[in-house]
Amino acid sequence: MNTLTDRYLAATLRSVPTQRRDEIATELRASIDDMIEGRTDGGQDAATAEREVLTELGNPDVLAARYADRRLQLIGPTYYLLWLRLLKLLLSFIPALVGTIVTVVEAAEGKGFGAIGPGIVAAMQVAVQIAFWLTVTFAIIERTQTAVDLPEWTVDQLPDAPARRGIPLADTIASVIMLVLTIAYLPLQHYHSWVSGTDGENIAILDPALWSFWLPALIGVLALSVIFEVVKYRIDRWTWALFGTKVLLDLAFAVPLAWLALSDRLLNPALAKRLSWVAEAENREGLGLAIAVGAAAIVVWDLIDTARKTRQQTTA
Amino acid sequence: MVSEDVLRTHLQELRRGTVVVASLVALRRPDYGYALLQRLSDHGFPVDANTLYPLLRRLEDQGLLTSEWNTEESRPRKFYRTSDEGESMLNRLLDDLAAVQTSITGLIQGVER
Numbered sequence: 001m002n003t004l005t006d007r008y009l010a011a012t013l014r015s016v017p018t019q020r021r022d023e024i025a026t027e028l029r030a031s032i033d034d035m036i037e038g039r040t041d042g043g044q045d046a047a048t049a050e051r052e053v054l055t056e057l058g059n060p061d062v063l064a065a066r067y068a069d070r071r072l073q074l075i076g077p078t079y080y081l082l083w084l085r086l087l088k089l090l091l092s093f094i095p096a097l098v099g100t101i102v103t104v105v106e107a108a109e110g111k112g113f114g115a116i117g118p119g120i121v122a123a124m125q126v127a128v129q130i131a132f133w134l135t136v137t138f139a140i141i142e143r144t145q146t147a148v149d150l151p152e153w154t155v156d157q158l159p160d161a162p163a164r165r166g167i168p169l170a171d172t173i174a175s176v177i178m179l180v181l182t183i184a185y186l187p188l189q190h191y192h193s194w195v196s197g198t199d200g201e202n203i204a205i206l207d208p209a210l211w212s213f214w215l216p217a218l219i220g221v222l223a224l225s226v227i228f229e230v231v232k233y234r235i236d237r238w239t240w241a242l243f244g245t246k247v248l249l250d251l252a253f254a255v256p257l258a259w260l261a262l263s264d265r266l267l268n269p270a271l272a273k274r275l276s277w278v279a280e281a282e283n284r285e286g287l288g289l290a291i292a293v294g295a296a297a298i299v300v301w302d303l304i305d306t307a308r309k310t311r312q313q314t315t316a
Numbered sequence: 317m318v319s320e321d322v323l324r325t326h327l328q329e330l331r332r333g334t335v336v337v338a339s340l341v342a343l344r345r346p347d348y349g350y351a352l353l354q355r356l357s358d359h360g361f362p363v364d365a366n367t368l369y370p371l372l373r374r375l376e377d378q379g380l381l382t383s384e385w386n387t388e389e390s391r392p393r394k395f396y397r398t399s400d401e402g403e404s405m406l407n408r409l410l411d412d413l414a415a416v417q418t419s420i421t422g423l424i425q426g427v428e429r
Binding site: 029035038 | 348349350351354364365366367369370373374391392393394
């Protein structure tokens with residue numbers, strides 16, 4: 001016998017606790033037969049009646065869950081908020097931390113920019129692992145109905161009402177990361193550019209002679225800019241004093257850069273021997289002009305944007 | 317115009333607890349699952365079979381119902397009956413239901429339309 005009813009019973013009983021399976025089976029079969037009989041007495045044919053009755057009883061997994069008093073949810077309302085808070089907390093710094101460590105270690109082994117890839121991969125793997133194991137833990141707690149003593153909520157836990165930030169944290173972080181990457185690039189290109197000489201030695205992009213003064217000076221300006229970003233975040237709004245400092249810092253970086261580019265002192269002369277395109281004076285002039293114009297455009301745009309924000313935030 | 321979905325959810329919420337009360341009342345006279353289902357729906361308590369059958373077992377587990385197998389008829393049937401414990405629980409529930417009705421009546425009279 002393998003009627004629809006048999007199949008339905010088998011599907012339902014599959015996930016009902018064993019010790020009560022037989023009893024539930026007998027009772028449920030009798031109930032189904034009763035329901036079918038109720039319909040055939042009304043003149044329906046048996047096959048249609050069986051189909052309709054089983055449809056009415058619905059998905060056997062749902063019915064089994066009701067018999068077993070089992071919850072059809074991974075993490076219920078009791079633990080959901082705690083799960084979410086822990087997940088956010090852990091994801092907020094651990095993947096970034098691991099990713100940074102991996103990048104630093106790989107970079108120390110001389111991978112140069114190639115170190116960023118493994119760092120990102122490691123961060124993503126860690127994030128997935130955290131999410132998975134945290135969720136598994138909570139799903140188990142939910143199912144074992146372990147009484148976890150959650151601290152009662154009190155009014156003292158209320159956070160301060162958020163003041164509207166004039167300087168968003170995300171902007172500050174993005175700026176600092178850009179600055180740090182630029183600072184890191186300057187020494188990096190000296191030891192690991194992607195250009196190598198005839199006998200495989202590394203050829204720096206920027207003229208090594210600049211290390212006597214200009215490159216350290218530019219790094220100093222960038223470091224000051226990092227400090228500036230942090231101070232700006234603490235003050236939490238643009239002021240005209242900050243705007244003035246910003247003008248000085250922007251010019252202190254862009255003017256030497258443009259001047260070096262225009263006077264053809266930026267690129268390593270050794271590059272010309274290796275890359276024929278760089279060897280031609282005309283190309284070098286064009287490149288220098290492009291760098292100078294680009295730097296000027298960025299500074300002008302940045303200062304207009306900053307002036308606009310400063311005016312908004314000082315008049316408000 | 318209230319949407320049908322919203323109405324259905326609220327009616328469901330309102331009816332949910334009354335199924336237990338109705339079953340405990342009805343099972344003062346012993347009965348088996350399908351017959352109880354019929355009796356309840358005849359008296360204006362339409363219950364889904366897939367809700368009622370598991371509910372009966374749960375009430376039995378909680379000691380509010382007792383059960384007995386009847387094998388004399390064509391198929392074996394499990395007859396449920398409201399236990400003493402179920403009876404005292406039922407009285408509490410009926411009191412509360414009456415209290416809800418009283419409160420609602422009072423509220424309706426107190427609020428001008």
